[in-house]
Amino acid sequence: MRSTRVVLLLAALGAYASGAAPSSKESSKQLGAAAHKAGTPFGDDFAGSSTCQMCHEDIYKNFRKSAHTFVETDKRGGWDEHGCESCHGPGAKHAGSATAEDIRNPLKLTAVETDKTCLSCHLNTAKHSERISSSHMKDAVACTSCHTIHGNGPAGLVARGAAQVNSLCSSCHKDVAVQFAKPFRHKVPEAEMTCVDCHNPHGSNRKAMVQSFAANDVGCVKCHGDKRGPFTFEHAPVRFEGCATCHEPHGSSNPRMLVRQEVKSVCLECHSNMPAVKTPAVGSPMGVVPPAFHDLRSPRYQNCTVCHQKIHGSYADRNLLK
Amino acid sequence: MRATILLLMAMPLLGQDAAKPADAPKQEATKEEAKKEEPKKEEAAPAAAAPAPDASPLPSNESWITGYVEAGYRWRSGIGGSADTWRSLVNLGSGPKFTGTDFTILDPKHRLFERLRVRAYDWGDPWSSLHIFAEKRGLYKFLADFRQMAYFNNLPSYADPTFLIDQQSFDTKRRMGSYDFEMFNGHLISPYLNYERDSSSGRSVTTFQTGGNEYAVPSLMRDTTDLFRGGFHVSGNRYHLTLEEGGTIFRNDQDTYTTKTNPGDNPVPFIGQTLNLGTLSQAYGVRGTGTHSKVIGTASPFSWLDLHANFLFSQPSNSLNYQQYDTGNLVVLSTLLFYTNEQYLVSATSKLPHTTADAGFEIRPFSGIRIQQSWMTDRLHNSASANQVDKFLSAGLTTTTLPQAYLAYNYNQSETSIFGEVSKSLTLRGGYRYVWGDVRDAVLPPEALTTNPSSTMHRHVGLGAIIYRPSPKLSLTGELEAGQSTGEYFRTSLYNYTKVRMMGRYRLTNTLRISGDFNYLDNRNPNNGTSYLFRNQRESLALDWTPKGDNWTFEANYTRCDAHSQISYLVPQLLSPALSVYRDDCHALSGFLNGTYRKIKINAGGAASWTSGSRPGSYYQPLAKVVAPVNKSLSVFAEWRYYGFAETFYAYESFRTHLLTAGLRYTR
Numbered sequence: 001m002r003s004t005r006v007v008l009l010l011a012a013l014g015a016y017a018s019g020a021a022p023s024s025k026e027s028s029k030q031l032g033a034a035a036h037k038a039g040t041p042f043g044d045d046f047a048g049s050s051t052c053q054m055c056h057e058d059i060y061k062n063f064r065k066s067a068h069t070f071v072e073t074d075k076r077g078g079w080d081e082h083g084c085e086s087c088h089g090p091g092a093k094h095a096g097s098a099t100a101e102d103i104r105n106p107l108k109l110t111a112v113e114t115d116k117t118c119l120s121c122h123l124n125t126a127k128h129s130e131r132i133s134s135s136h137m138k139d140a141v142a143c144t145s146c147h148t149i150h151g152n153g154p155a156g157l158v159a160r161g162a163a164q165v166n167s168l169c170s171s172c173h174k175d176v177a178v179q180f181a182k183p184f185r186h187k188v189p190e191a192e193m194t195c196v197d198c199h200n201p202h203g204s205n206r207k208a209m210v211q212s213f214a215a216n217d218v219g220c221v222k223c224h225g226d227k228r229g230p231f232t233f234e235h236a237p238v239r240f241e242g243c244a245t246c247h248e249p250h251g252s253s254n255p256r257m258l259v260r261q262e263v264k265s266v267c268l269e270c271h272s273n274m275p276a277v278k279t280p281a282v283g284s285p286m287g288v289v290p291p292a293f294h295d296l297r298s299p300r301y302q303n304c305t306v307c308h309q310k311i312h313g314s315y316a317d318r319n320l321l322k
Numbered sequence: 323m324r325a326t327i328l329l330l331m332a333m334p335l336l337g338q339d340a341a342k343p344a345d346a347p348k349q350e351a352t353k354e355e356a357k358k359e360e361p362k363k364e365e366a367a368p369a370a371a372a373p374a375p376d377a378s379p380l381p382s383n384e385s386w387i388t389g390y391v392e393a394g395y396r397w398r399s400g401i402g403g404s405a406d407t408w409r410s411l412v413n414l415g416s417g418p419k420f421t422g423t424d425f426t427i428l429d430p431k432h433r434l435f436e437r438l439r440v441r442a443y444d445w446g447d448p449w450s451s452l453h454i455f456a457e458k459r460g461l462y463k464f465l466a467d468f469r470q471m472a473y474f475n476n477l478p479s480y481a482d483p484t485f486l487i488d489q490q491s492f493d494t495k496r497r498m499g500s501y502d503f504e505m506f507n508g509h510l511i512s513p514y515l516n517y518e519r520d521s522s523s524g525r526s527v528t529t530f531q532t533g534g535n536e537y538a539v540p541s542l543m544r545d546t547t548d549l550f551r552g553g554f555h556v557s558g559n560r561y562h563l564t565l566e567e568g569g570t571i572f573r574n575d576q577d578t579y580t581t582k583t584n585p586g587d588n589p590v591p592f593i594g595q596t597l598n599l600g601t602l603s604q605a606y607g608v609r610g611t612g613t614h615s616k617v618i619g620t621a622s623p624f625s626w627l628d629l630h631a632n633f634l635f636s637q638p639s640n641s642l643n644y645q646q647y648d649t650g651n652l653v654v655l656s657t658l659l660f661y662t663n664e665q666y667l668v669s670a671t672s673k674l675p676h677t678t679a680d681a682g683f684e685i686r687p688f689s690g691i692r693i694q695q696s697w698m699t700d701r702l703h704n705s706a707s708a709n710q711v712d713k714f715l716s717a718g719l720t721t722t723t724l725p726q727a728y729l730a731y732n733y734n735q736s737e738t739s740i741f742g743e744v745s746k747s748l749t750l751r752g753g754y755r756y757v758w759g760d761v762r763d764a765v766l767p768p769e770a771l772t773t774n775p776s777s778t779m780h781r782h783v784g785l786g787a788i789i790y791r792p793s794p795k796l797s798l799t800g801e802l803e804a805g806q807s808t809g810e811y812f813r814t815s816l817y818n819y820t821k822v823r824m825m826g827r828y829r830l831t832n833t834l835r836i837s838g839d840f841n842y843l844d845n846r847n848p849n850n851g852t853s854y855l856f857r858n859q860r861e862s863l864a865l866d867w868t869p870k871g872d873n874w875t876f877e878a879n880y881t882r883c884d885a886h887s888q889i890s891y892l893v894p895q896l897l898s899p900a901l902s903v904y905r906d907d908c909h910a911l912s913g914f915l916n917g918t919y920r921k922i923k924i925n926a927g928g929a930a931s932w933t934s935g936s937r938p939g940s941y942y943q944p945l946a947k948v949v950a951p952v953n954k955s956l957s958v959f960a961e962w963r964y965y966g967f968a969e970t971f972y973a974y975e976s977f978r979t980h981l982l983t984a985g986l987r988y989t990r
Contacts, residue, residue, distance in 0.1 A: 065428065067437075067457075067459075070459050070460075070508065074460075074508070108794075110743070110746055110749075110791075112692075112743065112749075123620070123622060123628065124557065124558070124559075124560060124561055124562035124620045124621065124622060125555075125557065125562055125620070126555060126562065126564040126618045128620070129562070129564075129618045129619075129620050129630050129632060130630070130632070130680075131630070132628075132630070132682050132684055132694045132696055132739075133680075133682075133696065138739070138751060138787065139787065139789060139799050139801070140749055140789045140791075140799075156439075160439070160441070160453075160455070161424060161441055162443070162451070172825070174837060174839060174862050174864040174879050174881070175839040175841060175860050175861075175862035175881050177879065177912070178862065178879050178880075178881040178910040178911070178912050178929070179881070179883075179910065180929070181910040181911070181912055181929035181930060181931040181941065181943070182908070182910065182931050182933070182941065183411055183931070183939070183941040183967055184411070187449055187471070189929070189943075190444075190449060191443060191444075192443075192444070192449040192451060192469065192471060205632065205678065205680045205698055205700075212634075213549075214549055214551075214568060214570055214612065214614045214636050214638075215566075215568070215614035215615065215616045215634040215635065215636045215678075216614070216634040216635070216636055216676055216677075216678040216700070217636060217638075217676070221547075222498075222518070222520065223496065223498055223520060225520040225521075225522070225545060225546070225547035225572065226522065226545040226574055228547065228572070228638065229638070229640065229672070229674065229704075230638055230639065230640055230672040230673065230674035230704045230706065231640070231672060231704075231706070232640075232642060232670040232671075232672045232706040232707075232708050232727055233706070233725075233727055233765065234704055234727070234729045234763070236729060236761065236763045236811075237811075237812055239702065239704070239729060239731055240731050240761050240811050240812075241811065241812065241815065245812070245814070253906055253908065253931075253933040253935075253937045253939060254937055255410075255477045255479060255480045256475070256480065260887075260904050260936070261904065261906075261936040261937035263480070265902050265904060268891045268892075268894075268902065269813060269814055269889050269891055269902055270812045270813050270814060272813065272851075272890070272891035272892045273813070273851075274892070274897075284775060284777060285775075285777065285810055285811065285812050285813045285815070285852070286761070286763060286775045286777060286811055286812055287812060287813065288775075289892045289894055289897065290894040291894065292894055292895050292896075292897070293655075293895075294894040294895065295894075295895040296893060296894065296895065297895070300536070300587050300588065303480060303489075303490075305480075305490055306489050306490060306529050306536060306587075307529060307531040307536050309490065309528055309529050309531075315606065315608055315640065315642040315644065315668075315670055315672075316606070316642060316644045316668045316670065316708070316710075318725060318727070318765050318769065321531045322530075322531065322604075322644075322646075
């Protein structure tokens with residue numbers, strides 16, 4: 001009896017997972033699917049893409065060369081020969097009247113409504129699994145802000161070339177883009193790197209939508225593999241607060257993209273706690289003052305990394321000297 | 323029984339189509355019904371027959387290949403000023419250059435691929451890249467990305483400024499490759515494989531530090547990280563699942579060898595003896611492996627509910643074999659032991675299990691209301707041990723230490739956000755984030771001034787935003803985040819802070835758009851002994867002007883930034899409090915004019931920044947480029963660039979250089 005229940009439960013779950021359950025009402029309204037005639041694929045409200053092509057030849061051509069063309073050709077998707085109407089809704093009325101009011105134009109909708117159209121296909125994908133962490137989503141930046149849905153000729157639905165990607169991002173993030181005018185920076189203006197090498201525009205569980213490496217390491221170590229560790233003797237802030245504790249990745253006036261003009265300031269602003277001063281409840285900030293022989297009046301001690309060269313972590317020395 | 327269960331579980335999967343629109347029209351219509359529908363479609367579109375599903379997307383009169391290839395020669399003027407700084411910042415040289423190509427092939431018959439796109443840039447320069455993308459929908463998708471970058475860095479101000487030696491300088495080359503292969507993309511189950519390789523090799527000048535002195539010595543370094551991963555996506559109508567397993571192999575070698583007597587940075591005799599390094603042989607060998615697992619799941623069980631959950635786990639581990647042999651007149655400061663030769667051997671292992679998990683949902687109970695809730699935890703625990711054997715051969719003394727290191731980091735976050743669409747043009751967002759965690763860092767046995775610190779942190783953060791878009795011409799976004807903390811990990815960590823961000827866009831006319839950005843961060847830690855104040859403010863104004871459609875465009879962007887930090891610290895030699903003050907007031911400008919005059923394309927502009935404050939300086943990067951057509955597909959181009967860098971306090975690091983490049987561009 002118990003086994004039968006398990007079987008029935010699994011069968012029900014399986015049937016649900018297979019998509020046999022009725023479609024959602026909201027999306028049905030949204031896509032105009034309510035106009036479907038019972039038992040037929042498309043109702044009278046639908047015109048078919050070939051009708052759209054008659055007036056929108058250029059768009060149709062681009063669309064057919066784009067990655068979205070499979071919507072038009074793939075019968076399994078359910079929109080074969082009706083690719084245009086998969087986003088724009090039923091088009092027969094518009095085809096008859098040729099007025100813009102009679103067709104749904106996602107570009108004129110709110111960002112939330114536009115995204116809803118796109119996400120009716122794209123929501124349940126690995127790429128969008130961190131969607132609710134995305135500041136783009138939070139600030140109502142629609143998918144169409146970056147993606148050209150009809151396709152940009154053979155170039156695809158979104159900029160791919162490094163310079164084009166950076167240009168696309170900087171069209172909104174102008175204050176960030178101009179930081180790359182500073183001398184010490186990553187090679188973004190040279191188009192050797194792109195913004196999306198470091199940031200995931202679809203969302204990430206890290207601050208500033210930073211990419212990750214090998215599941216959950218910070219994306220910086222994808223290129224700086226020697227900084228990944230694990231080290232025998234770690235430098236705690238690298239793990240606890242990340243690279244941006246000491247570096248300004250977008251551009252800095254200071255060598256090595258440091259956050260201060262000289263190395264000793266970067267180090268001593270944290271390494272200024274007397275040992276054993278500790279509040280039992282919350283502990284104390286980390287970073288102990290260096291021993292007294294570090295005489296800052298001597299140029300030898302101006303740049304701590306001259307001696308503490310393994311500042312990101314050392315395999316051999318607890319003081320990060322070798 | 324098990325077989326029955328498995329069969330029942332498998333049946334829906336087998337019977338399911340690939341991901342499709344959540345509410346795609348059902349295709350269960352009978353053939354007869356479909357036939358009845360056909361005439362209606364034909365009535366609607368009498369002149370255009372519907373294309374066959376497998377018809378070529380490429381109109382017959384269009385080229386199957388489109389793109390360009392560009393190559394030329396670059397001349398560089400002499401470098402006025404510091405050649406080392408030039409190489410550290412720009413590093414472009416004279417010679418033939420393959421400046422770039424970008425072409426796409428659309429195969430009308432879909433033999434090996436439907437679409438192949440190749441991009442390659444800057445071959446012949448210190449950085450270059452190659453990208454290949456090929457796809458045959460439903461069968462495979464392949465993406466290759468290869469980059470190499472010469473990394474040179476030698477800035478005297480970064481070393482001991484007295485001796486102007488090349489401490490901490492690098493002349494290395496880094497190569498990065500990523501190769502993705504996904505099969506049956508668009509199907510219910512699509513497996514994928516990925517291989518990434520990141521390697522670096524080259525020379526550097528490092529420092530051999532030993533009691534009372536430090537010696538700049540040449541070094542060879544080489545590191546490689548290989549990442550292998552594979553998994554599969556399961557994509558249904560209302561759910562998605564990704565399972566991935568992967569591993570890394572890490573190698574890092576560094577060798578130092580010198581037989582030249584080196585006086586080091588400290589010429590002052592130490593207790594009557596002049597310290598020096600005679601010979602040095604150092605060899606690091608680090609070998610590591612790691613595994614990782616990734617599970618990503620999303621589901622939309624109802625139209626008003628979206629769910630997501632991620633589980634990520636990685637566990638890299640490394641082992642070290644370090645050997646050092648040195649001679650000279652050297653000293654151990656702690657025991658005042660003078661010695662002439664030393665052998666130092668270290669073997670060590672470390673392991674870092676790292677778990678990250680997050681989950682959340684978005685619920686839409688009413689029209690215009692969205693509620694999002696997410697939880698996240700990130701926890702890593704590094705444990706390591708070493709065996710250090712130090713033999714002072716001349717003194718006949720051997721010391722052995724067996725340090726154990728432990729580092730733990732636990733981060734947790736819970737966030738709730740509510741979105742309210744007050745009207746079609748106004749959206750309000752409010753939320754609350756609670757962050758808590760603890761850290762611990764210990765090395766045993768403890769050394770003289772080290773402690774085994776631990777700390778906990780609790781932070782309450784209020785979130786708010788307003789998004790106002792009354793018309794396509796105007797867009798305003800404002801965000802506010804304010805946090806209050808109890809406990810901090812570091813003196814400069816976020817503590818009691820306020821973040822403000824505002825963005826505005828306005829289209830003045832059909833050809834002129836302006837936009838403005840304002841970013842502000844104020845972080846204060848008033849705790850006794852810290853007294854930290856950090857304020858960073860950035861204002862940006864941008865203008866886009868397209869006076870003649872797309873033929874001429876002009877864009878300009880001006881940003882002013884003001885960073886100010888002050889914090890009390892202890893001067894090490896006196897243990898007296900002092901104030902560390904940092905200021906960075908910058909003005910940055912970028913602008914470009916693009917246009918066509920009598921078929922000649924013109925591109926002129928550039929970027930410049932001026933900084934005053936703690937490290938005053940300026941950096942100019944203007945450029946101009948013209949492309950003139952020779953015939954329908956061939957054109958010539960010429961480009962001029964100038965780089966001018968100046969620093970007030972470190973004038974010896976300034977440079978200025980002109981670059982001129984000319985070449986041919988073939989377009990199809």
